[in-house]
Amino acid sequence: MADFTPAPGGDTPGTAAAGGIPDLPKAASDSDCARERALALLRQRDPYGKAAGVSALRDAVRTGAMRWYPSRRIAPWRPPGGIDGVALNDQGAGDGEREAGIPGRPDAPPLVSPRELKQRAVTSVDGRAALLHALAHIEFNAINLALDALWRFDGLPPAYYDDWLKVAAEEAYHFSLLAQHLTTLGESYYYGCFPAHDGLWEMARRTSGDWLARLALVPRTLEARGLDASPPIKAKLASAGDSAGAAILDIILRDEIGHVAIGNRWYRWGCERAGCEPVATYARLAAQYNAPRLRGPFNLEARRAAGFDDAELAALQAGT
Numbered sequence: 001m002a003d004f005t006p007a008p009g010g011d012t013p014g015t016a017a018a019g020g021i022p023d024l025p026k027a028a029s030d031s032d033c034a035r036e037r038a039l040a041l042l043r044q045r046d047p048y049g050k051a052a053g054v055s056a057l058r059d060a061v062r063t064g065a066m067r068w069y070p071s072r073r074i075a076p077w078r079p080p081g082g083i084d085g086v087a088l089n090d091q092g093a094g095d096g097e098r099e100a101g102i103p104g105r106p107d108a109p110p111l112v113s114p115r116e117l118k119q120r121a122v123t124s125v126d127g128r129a130a131l132l133h134a135l136a137h138i139e140f141n142a143i144n145l146a147l148d149a150l151w152r153f154d155g156l157p158p159a160y161y162d163d164w165l166k167v168a169a170e171e172a173y174h175f176s177l178l179a180q181h182l183t184t185l186g187e188s189y190y191y192g193c194f195p196a197h198d199g200l201w202e203m204a205r206r207t208s209g210d211w212l213a214r215l216a217l218v219p220r221t222l223e224a225r226g227l228d229a230s231p232p233i234k235a236k237l238a239s240a241g242d243s244a245g246a247a248i249l250d251i252i253l254r255d256e257i258g259h260v261a262i263g264n265r266w267y268r269w270g271c272e273r274a275g276c277e278p279v280a281t282y283a284r285l286a287a288q289y290n291a292p293r294l295r296g297p298f299n300l301e302a303r304r305a306a307g308f309d310d311a312e313l314a315a316l317q318a319g320t
């Protein structure tokens with residue numbers, strides 16, 4: 001199908017207004033390939049090094065020191081015989097379960113089932129720390145999700161990669177703000193001091209071979225849920241007297257509207273190219289990949305600002 005749809009905007013000089021997929025240079029070497037670098041950062045285990053590396057990558061792309069090579073198919077590095085004694089299968093990219101070291105994460109926090117996480121009242125310092133820790137963990141996962149969107153999916157316009165690098169850099173900023181704020185509550189509080197769950201990455205794994213499903217179900221479903229959750233969490237922090245924590249939630253909500261908007265723009269672009277109807281396609285993908293059914297109350301104002309239209313919001317509220 002001929003594609004006359006302008007790509008959503010990005011910040012690579014000279015390519016933002018390009019329609020479809022332009023003729024792109026082949027990578028001369030790995031050294032300036034920003035998508036290879038995104039994969040290396042995804043595999044990095046230290047969260048603070050990962051966050052700093054994402055900011056550095058964004059600067060390198062902005063100055064032209066690193067470039068996107070969208071036509072490259074990048075395979076995750078796989079050591080012979082497996083990693084950490086775990087044998088790898090031969091499926092290659094697309095089998096998120098077995099990809100070596102993806103995502104890279106620290107030994108702590110330990111990952112447990114959501115049912116094993118204790119609920120604590122935020123009126124206690126320990127409860128507030130647990131809440132801030134859970135938010136920091138979401139942001140850490142969000143860095144990994146944005147990096148995964150960069151290396152895994154090839155053949156997209158440069159503006160796509162610019163957009164997801166922007167998301168990765170903002171998630172890194174959110175993680176840094178929350179992890180730092182957590183430490184102000186006492187010396188026993190730091191990222192890794194509580195257990196956490198792996199729900200966000202689980203959906204990334206399920207959709208690792210389906211780009212449109214990834215957009216539909218990660219940014220437009222799981223991350224959009226953050227838009228609904230943010231105001232009540234901010235209110236809890238404010239009522240516990242944590243004005244600095246509440247101010248961080250304001251920054252996060254502002255940026256997350258932009259991230260969901262990026263997900264919406266690329267999802268629509270993908271639907272248009274594939275000739276499929278966005279609302280019905282969403283319902284089909286949500287069923288196919290067993291996405292969680294979202295429950296209200298919904299932050300309709302933030303969702304509208306993030307680009308959900310009336311038909312999508314009506315379907316959301318009808319639970320379809």
Ligand SMILES: [Fe+2]
Pocket residue numbers: 139142170171174252256
């Ligand atoms: Fe975030």
